[in-house]
Amino acid sequence: MPRVRSGHKLAMANQQKTYTGVSRDTFDRLRAALRARANLTLPPGNSGSLSSRGLTGSYRFDAAAKTLHIAIEKTPLLVPKAMIWQAIDSAIAEAQHE
Numbered sequence: 001m002p003r004v005r006s007g008h009k010l011a012m013a014n015q016q017k018t019y020t021g022v023s024r025d026t027f028d029r030l031r032a033a034l035r036a037r038a039n040l041t042l043p044p045g046n047s048g049s050l051s052s053r054g055l056t057g058s059y060r061f062d063a064a065a066k067t068l069h070i071a072i073e074k075t076p077l078l079v080p081k082a083m084i085w086q087a088i089d090s091a092i093a094e095a096q097h098e
Contacts, residue, residue: 018070
């Protein structure tokens with residue numbers, strides 16, 4: 001299971017998580033898994049914006065520190081943020097075990 005430090009704010013505010021122990025290979029597998037599972041594309045590079053079907057956010061990967069920081073700014077109206085975090089948590093755990 002990935003190690004996570006959460007930075008949850010108020011319900012309507014941005015939510016963010018920092019995943020530790022994320023290698024370059026894990027990050028690359030995660031990128032492919034999120035694209036296949038959720039049509040969510042992490043743009044090329046180690047940081048950028050997320051956008052898919054009403055979801056917006058950002059990410060920052062630090063290969064040297066093996067950390068991945070993800071922030072969710074907005075979700076589709078009927079999709080709880082908890083459901084999105086569960087999908088991301090699951091995809092990272094899967095990518096770490098491949």
